[in-house]
Amino acid sequence: MHAFAALLDSLIYTRSRNAKLKLIADYLHATPDPDRGWAMAALTGGLDLPGVKPALIRALIEERVDPVLFRMSRDYVGDTAETVALLWPAPVVPGAPEPLSLTDAVERLRHLGRADAPAELARMLDRLDAEERFALLKMATGALRIGVSARLARVALAQAFDVDVELLEELWHALPPPYAPLFDWLEGRSEQPTAADTPVFRPFMLAHGLEDARVDLADYAAEWKWDGIRVQIVHVAGQTRLYSRTGDDVTGSFPDVAAAFSTPGVVDGELMVKGDFQGGALDSGGGAASFNALQQRLGRKTVSAKMLADYPAFVRLYDILVDGTEDLRALPWTDRRARLESFVPRLDPDRFDISQLIAADDFTHLEAIRAGARDAAIEGVMLKRRDSPYVGGRKAGLWYKWKRDPLTADCVMMYAQRGNGRRSSYYSDYTFGCWTDDGELLPVGKAYSGITDEELRQLDRFVRSHTVNRFGPVREVEKTLVLEIAFDSIHSSSRHKSGVAMRFPRIARIRLDKPAEEADRLDTLQRLIT
The missing domain is CATH 1.10.3260.10 (DNA ligase, ATP-dependent, N-terminal domain)
Incomplete structure (x- = not known):
């Protein structure tokens, strides 16, 4: 030890x-x-x-x-x-x-x-x-929290033994710990382990943020970025597995999707819960409920029949990595897209469809389309270079994600709690609320990201000097400080007294210029519910 x-x-x-x-x-x-x-x-x-x-x-x-x-x-x-x-x-x-x-x-x-x-x-x-x-x-x-991601640890292993990290990633998910065959191969004592006839994970291709850049749509295809969880579905030798973006096996949480995928191959897509759909088949232009509905099924090791019926899952496919036994990852995106379009009709239409491309004349036209879209399940736009192969990780210039602009609300800090790791000495986790018509302040979310180190120290000083009550590790503060909160979407929630739940809340700025009584009202947030 x-x-x-x-x-x-x-x-x-x-x-x-x-x-x-x-x-x-x-x-x-x-x-x-x-x-x-x-x-x-x-x-x-x-x-x-x-x-x-x-x-x-x-x-x-x-x-x-x-x-x-x-x-x-x-x-x-x-x-x-x-x-x-x-x-x-x-x-x-x-x-x-x-x-x-x-x-x-x-x-x-x-x-x-x-x-x-x-x-x-x-x-x-x-x-x-x-x-x-x-x-x-x-x-x-299982809670190391030492600043080392699973990916970084595998990169270290690959570099230590001078092997390709993407090859290592594929072998990694085919072998159980303590990985004796892997180390035998790395040190030259045996042949390379094989992933044949095993539903192994392949590293996802990821995108860079577009930020303020513009691209030529002659070189890039545009499609919607859907708001679910990215999954890879693998079927080989009669076995089907669903993997999350980090390589975690999530098959047990979505047995209905796994049971419906029996065509040999590997596909990449967005797993969501059905929303409005017609005639038992998905509407390829939408058909998805908000992320809030998907959360009802995330992280469950077993799923009841009622959960399966109330929150039926489906996958909107983005890409195809393997068709049968043929590895397509080296092909350009345009060829893989054609193969995907011919692959999807073989699948259950009640569980799988294909993410539609966005028809735009040029980038300015695409900007206008994106600005007008705030569907509950749309997170933004993906831009994919038409000649790009499917390569694991983020490779510059190939794929870009262009998220929709966040929503914002001015909220009042109500409670604070110490963070973890290097933030354990600071009050860095903040609960904030909005006003009801009766003048009551109700919590609407919690955030700990979006601020600089200097802003963290500023908020920590405020908490320490304006504490009015303590509940174990939590401090209640004077309701005088306004935080501008950015969030991706907001949904109804029966678990919260306010009746709302924010998706990805983060602190956009500290509003020292705004009195607390002028912060947003709860009905303002309720009108934004999707």
Whole structure:
């Protein structure tokens, strides 16, 4: 555990991307199997340790230290794993504890039942120092938050062994941790593993923001950017899998879509919930409900028959990567589009359609079309270079996303809470509200992004000097500061007292010039509901 704990500690305090890559690469070269495989699984979110829950960790520490002290310390530190690691009492036993390897820790945690978990986890924590306890708890809960994405960890692995990261990505999703066949190949002890007859994930092609640039529509095709979740559907050897943009297997959340896709191939599209549709078939120009409807099904391991009926899912297809056994990714977009148009008629029309292209004479015409579109399911416009191959990641000049302009509202800060990680010392998460007709301020959202470091310090000072009440880690503040909130859309919500829920709220600016009583009213937001 010591080497893994030292790696996490170094990654937390390292800002440079290249430095992070070197830290991971050095660890992988110095660490034997299977420890390095389990470390990669932890860094990429590939560990499933269901026996350890945050509530269990809190219960263990509160048996050993004053619960009030723990909660106050947690509020100050901003991270449960770090707080528990520091507060955990040293066991009163003679001699140094026997070292615990990363593999030992993982194997024990993987096979823990609910009844055995408290005693076994406590025994493991007793054997570790504070740094190792932090690493163990972070790994066990699957919430590393160390500034390393799954993609960055795999890039580090590819660079460490001088292989193509896109090839590594494909092999990665075909192999379970601790990836022994992968490391055998990387170090020249065996042939390259194969993904044949396995429904593996291929890295998505991503887009750069268009910003203020303009493109020639003779070179670029335009299509709507739909507001669902990007998915890749793979069918091979009688198996179908749905993958999210990060490579997570989401088949269990959408069994209706998986069951309907039985044609060999790999496609890329937007998964949404049906809205207005006619005659049992999707209207290819729309037919999608808002993202709020899709949220009812996200993250569910099992989906009830009622959920399937109330929120039927479908996929609007953007691209085709494999047709049968033929890999089409090297073909230009125009050829892949033609193949997609011939592929879609083979699919269930109640579950799949094709994203329509936007007919525009030139870029100025496209600007006008985009400005007039605020459908509940439209997020913006995609611009795809007609000769572009399908390549993983973001490649300059090939695809652009041109999101619709956000909506904005002037809201009043109501509550604040400390952030996590490097923001744990600041009140950086803000709940804000709008006025009712009766003069009551009701919460309408929560945001923590969109501000600079200087603005963060400014808001933190405001919270500390204008606190009127405390509820555990949450501070209620004087209702005097107005924040301009930008958001992509707003929907009805029975879970919130205000009756509304914002999509992607972020702070656009601090309105020191505006009195709180002039902030927006709730009925203004209700008129924007889609």
